Amino acid sequence: METKRFDQTTIPEAAAALRRGELVAFPTETVYGLGADATNAQAAKSVYTTKGRPSDNPLIVTVSSREMVAQFADITPQAEKLMDAFWPGPLTIILTIHPGSLSKTVTGGLDTAAFRMPENQLTRELIAEAGVPIVGPSANKSGKPSPTTADHVLHDFDGEIAGVLDDGPTEVGVESTIVDLTVDPVAILRPGAIGPKELYPVIGTVDSEMHHVGANETPKAPGMKYKHYAPTAQVIIVDDPEQFQEALKWIATQNQPFGVLATDDILAQVPDATPQFSLGTDIQSATHALFAGLRWFDLHPTVTLVLAQAFPAVGLGAAYMNRLLKSAGNEHFKPAK
Numbered sequence: 001m002e003t004k005r006f007d008q009t010t011i012p013e014a015a016a017a018l019r020r021g022e023l024v025a026f027p028t029e030t031v032y033g034l035g036a037d038a039t040n041a042q043a044a045k046s047v048y049t050t051k052g053r054p055s056d057n058p059l060i061v062t063v064s065s066r067e068m069v070a071q072f073a074d075i076t077p078q079a080e081k082l083m084d085a086f087w088p089g090p091l092t093i094i095l096t097i098h099p100g101s102l103s104k105t106v107t108g109g110l111d112t113a114a115f116r117m118p119e120n121q122l123t124r125e126l127i128a129e130a131g132v133p134i135v136g137p138s139a140n141k142s143g144k145p146s147p148t149t150a151d152h153v154l155h156d157f158d159g160e161i162a163g164v165l166d167d168g169p170t171e172v173g174v175e176s177t178i179v180d181l182t183v184d185p186v187a188i189l190r191p192g193a194i195g196p197k198e199l200y201p202v203i204g205t206v207d208s209e210m211h212h213v214g215a216n217e218t219p220k221a222p223g224m225k226y227k228h229y230a231p232t233a234q235v236i237i238v239d240d241p242e243q244f245q246e247a248l249k250w251i252a253t254q255n256q257p258f259g260v261l262a263t264d265d266i267l268a269q270v271p272d273a274t275p276q277f278s279l280g281t282d283i284q285s286a287t288h289a290l291f292a293g294l295r296w297f298d299l300h301p302t303v304t305l306v307l308a309q310a311f312p313a314v315g316l317g318a319a320y321m322n323r324l325l326k327s328a329g330n331e332h333f334k335p336a337k
């Protein structure tokens, strides 16, 4: 299959492919998604097989209007407040669905579903033109870092999907915040650009503990138990920028080719010959660059270790650290004292 690069002028063609049950990747403000008609169980099934995704990990239903949500779920007063405040935007809302209104393939057999209205204008046009909501998991092979450019999508799926709607690099760089409204108190299942501080004025206290799900448990937040965001190289987190000098000395003794993923001030201490990827200057630029950086090291297959910079886990930093910890499988540099 030839994978097309769609743009603003070819949205009708992309929408037609979706209506035929084909897969079309789409841009959002967070990461690129892998779209398929959410009302077509066969199309949704091919999203799982194409991604290599475990079938008990449900898909997000991506919409261009609230009416599309109302086809499947009652919009509760809390949901309405969140939609007023944050839609379109990087917030996914879990609601109880009308029994049987969505296929089990989409919901993973749960009686709830995740709904999201992305900010990207072209994607909302694409969904409106298709006339159906689309499932939208991140457009990466399962386990790999999420894609923040159309090239990342093509790297993983060229020849396997009908096309990708290219609208340049995404802004935020990590996936949407997921808020579960079917539990009391309301719970954050995945941290993103919208955090407890932003949610509190709208719906009051939220549980942001991100309860961990073990491999054998019935998934509550199903995606959380799987390996995620992992490049080929082993990522090692350097918790404190002050430790970088020591970490660089230590890693040089490991006799393994290594790279560094850090902000410019830290990269200034790293020899030019060392493969390195810039996280820019602050937590915004670092979050934007994180997945691109992890993917960049995969293109340097000689690198087997990557030292990566931590940020304080507050605000956007909580979202950044959630992804970095998973990509590193929790490996931290251990300073001598």
Ligand code: TXA
Pocket: 028, 030, 031, 032, 033, 034, 057, 058, 059, 060, 092, 094, 107, 110, 112, 113, 114, 116, 118, 136, 137, 138, 139, 174, 175, 176, 178, 189, 220, 221, 222, 223, 224
């Ligand atoms: O920013 C985003 O949300 C991106 C863009 C493309 O929209 N999409 C995305 O989808 O990150 P995905 O499939 O990679 O992550 C969706 C997460 C999964 O961890 C899944 O387990 C969880 O949402 N999820 C979906 N339905 C759920 C439900 N009913 N209850 C709890 N978690 C659910």
Ligand code: MG
Pocket: 137, 138, 146
């Ligand atoms: Mg994903």
